[in-house]
Every structure is written in C-alpha cells, then in structure tokens.
Amino acid sequence: DSGVTQTPKHLITATGQRVTLRCSPRSGDLSVYWYQQSLDQGLQFLIQYYNGEERAKGNILERFSAQQFPDLHSELNLSSLELGDSALYFCASSATPGTLLGNEQFFGPGTRLTVL
Amino acid sequence: AQKITQTQPGMFVQEKEAVTLDCTYDTSDPSYGLFWYKQPSSGEMIFLIYQGSYDQQNATEGRYSLNFQKARKSANLVISASQLGDSAMYFCAMREGVGSQGNLIFGKGTKLSVKP
Numbered sequence: 001d002s003g004v005t006q007t008p009k010h011l012i013t014a015t016g017q018r019v020t021l022r023c024s025p026r027s028g029d030l031s032v033y034w035y036q037q038s039l040d041q042g043l044q045f046l047i048q049y050y051n052g053e054e055r056a057k058g059n060i061l062e063r064f065s066a067q068q069f070p071d072l073h074s075e076l077n078l079s080s081l082e083l084g085d086s087a088l089y090f091c092a093s094s095a096t097p098g099t100l101l102g103n104e105q106f107f108g109p110g111t112r113l114t115v116l
Numbered sequence: 117a118q119k120i121t122q123t124q125p126g127m128f129v130q131e132k133e134a135v136t137l138d139c140t141y142d143t144s145d146p147s148y149g150l151f152w153y154k155q156p157s158s159g160e161m162i163f164l165i166y167q168g169s170y171d172q173q174n175a176t177e178g179r180y181s182l183n184f185q186k187a188r189k190s191a192n193l194v195i196s197a198s199q200l201g202d203s204a205m206y207f208c209a210m211r212e213g214v215g216s217q218g219n220l221i222f223g224k225g226t227k228l229s230v231k232p
Contacts, residue, residue: 002160033219043207043222056219088159094218105220107153107161 003027004093004108012114018079021111025072025093031055032074033094033105034066038087049074081115088112119143120208120223127228129198136183137193137226139208148212150191151220152182155205164206167191195228203230 003026013019025032034046036059045058049068060066063081068074078085089112092105121140129135141150152164167175167182175182183192195202205227209220 031218035220042224043209045219045221048219058219090161092161092220104151104163104166105218106163109160112159 002106002108004091004106006089006091006108006111008111009109010112010114012116013081014116015081015083017081017115018077019081019113021076021078021089021091021113023074023076023091023093023108025074025091026106029093029095029106030072031094032068032072033092034060034074034076035090035092036087037090037110038084041087043090046076078113083115086113086115118223119221120210122206122208122223122226124226125224127226129195129202129228129230131200131230131232132197134194134196135198135228137195137206137208137228139191139193139223141189141191141208141210143189143210143212145212148210150182150184151209151211152180152191152193153207153209153222154202155207155225157204161207165193198230200230200232203228 005024007022030051033048037043046060047066048056052068063079066076088110090110091108094105119142148169150167154162165177165180167184174184179196181194205225207225208223
C-alpha cells in the first residue's frame with residue numbers, strides 16, 4: 001500500500017459526460033501528479049500541483065482540469081468525454097515539487113475510466 | 117524523439133533465472149534520475165529502484181539491480197532469481213534536471229512472463 005488513495009476505482013460513463021476523479025496523497029506529501037495510461041499513448045504526465053498551486057502541465061487536454069485543495073487532496077475533472085479518454089488514471093504524490101531528482105513518486109491504485 | 121526507449125515488448129524467463137530488461141534514454145541534461153516501476157496485472161505502479169546520473173555505483177535493491185552505462189545512455193534492470201510473482205509490466209522512467217518540476221517520463225514498458 002503506497003498510502004495514496006484514489007476514488008473511484010472504476011468509472012463507466014457515456015460520451016459527452018463529465019466525471020471527477022479524486023486523489024488523496026500520502027500524509028505529508030505536498031506534491032500531486034496526474035498521469036494517464038492508455039493502450040495507444042502509454043503512460044503520460046498530465047499535470048502537477050504543489051501545495052495548492054499548479055506547477056507543471058504535460059499532455060493535458062483543454063477538456064481536462066485539475067485542482068488541489070487546502071487539505072492537499074486533488075481532483076481531476078474530465079468533461080465532454082470521448083471514447084478515446086478511456087484509460088487508467090493515476091495519481092502520484094511526493095514530498096517536494098521534485099527538486100530532488102531521487103524523490104520517489106508514490107502511485108495510487110488508479111481509476112479505470114471506461115467511456116461508452 | 118522518444119526520451120525513454122524499451123525495445124522489448126515482451127520477455128520470457130525461467131523461474132530462478134536472471135533476466136535483463138533493457139532501457140535507453142535520451143537527454144542533454146547532465147542531471148537526471150532514472151526509475152524502474154513494476155505494474156502487475158492488478159494495475160498498481162510499484163517503485164523498484166532509482167539511479168541518479170551522478171551516482172558512481174550501480175543501484176541495487178534486493179533482487180533488483182540497475183546496470184547503468186552512462187556513456188551508452190542505458191539503464192537496464194536486472195532481476196536475479198526470478199519468481200512467478202515477478203510476472204508483470206516493467207516501466208523505465210526518467211526525471212530530468214535539477215530543479216525540474218519532477219514529472220516522470222515513461223517508456224512503453226516490457227511485459228515479463230516468468231515460466232515455472
């Protein structure tokens with residue numbers, strides 16, 4: 001158990017809908033990263049938050065947004081869903097923004113999103 | 117150009133034997149970190165081992181060791197005495213630069229199957 005929790009574990013929805021994925025980082029970790037794992041794109045970095053502020057953006061679509069709350073949990077919002085958004089979405093946390101290269105990222109169990 | 121290349125989509129190894137999973141990387145940054153993660157069929161991402169670009173010695177963690185050849189830009193994972201529970205996807209990842217935002221760049225992965 002990494003200490004990172006994600007809910008829900010599975011999510012099935014229809015095209016055009018909006019969903020929210022939730023992540024609670026490990027106790028004390030200020031940095032949260034979101035990754036998407038799909039069959040065709042592999043594992044891709046979406047966005048990072050540190051202590052409530054957005055720190056870095058990767059290949060995140062404009063239909064997707066995220067935020068980190070004062071209690072440090074984070075939510076990833078996916079809207080106008082398309083079939084291609086079906087993927088496993090991971091949240092990871094680390095203690096710092098990543099200035100230490102060896103800072104391990106602890107991954108949550110993921111949320112499997114299926115868009116029908 | 118791909119930053120992380122894993123050329124073996126699938127590998128087989130006999131139980132109790134050693135296996136090497138290949139990873140090459142591409143960066144012009146002198147400071148970087150290399151990681152290996154294991155993803156069993158259950159889906160979670162499990163951190164295995166880390167190697168920093170300035171580390172003089174190859175990293176080892178139990179049955180896992182990292183064969184780091186900086187000049188060749190390779191960071192192969194060696195698993196000794198393979199066990200059935202080692203059957204999983206293995207991902208090589210890199211984090212670039214001191215002061216980087218810290219997100220990981222992943223390879224496409226290698227599926228390892230351990231035969232009894």
